[in-house]
Amino acid sequence: MHKFIITTQEELTLIIDKSVSKKLDGLRELIMNKVNPSKQKLTVKEVAQKLNVTELTTRNYIQKGYIKADKIGRRVLIDASELEKSLTEIKSLKYKRL
Incomplete structure (x- = not known):
């Protein structure tokens, strides 16, 4: 056919x-x-450089829950996609009307 x-x-x-x-x-x-x-996991130092803040500030963001991170032994690793989500959530909350 x-x-x-x-x-x-x-x-x-x-x-x-x-x-x-x-x-x-x-x-x-x-x-x-x-x-x-694309690098999947970022260290605290790499995130600090990317956000143009200190490592201590990045660790404070993690502790407050602004940035999600995984602790593997003594290393703290942040997923790159989760970091982008966190940044968009923070921006939307920053400009939210009360």
């Missing part, structure tokens, strides 16, 4: 471009992740 589709050259070009770009987008994302891997 064969199906024949009648289309114009422009429609065919559009269909091919869409299907090729879908495949290339996945490949581009894979290449970018390999070239620039």
Whole structure:
């Protein structure tokens, strides 16, 4: 059973471009992740540098519950995605009307 589709050259070009770009987008994302891997866990020092505060301030934020952290032995590690969530929550609370 064969199906024949009648289309114009422009429609065919559009269909091919869409299907090729879908495949290339996945490949581009894979290449970018390999070239620039995102670090999953950050140390207190790295978070302090990222937020432009001292390490003590970062530890205080963790203690107060503003930033979620995991303690593994003596090391304190902060998940990068959780840090971003924490920052957006703090910003929304900062500008919340009472």
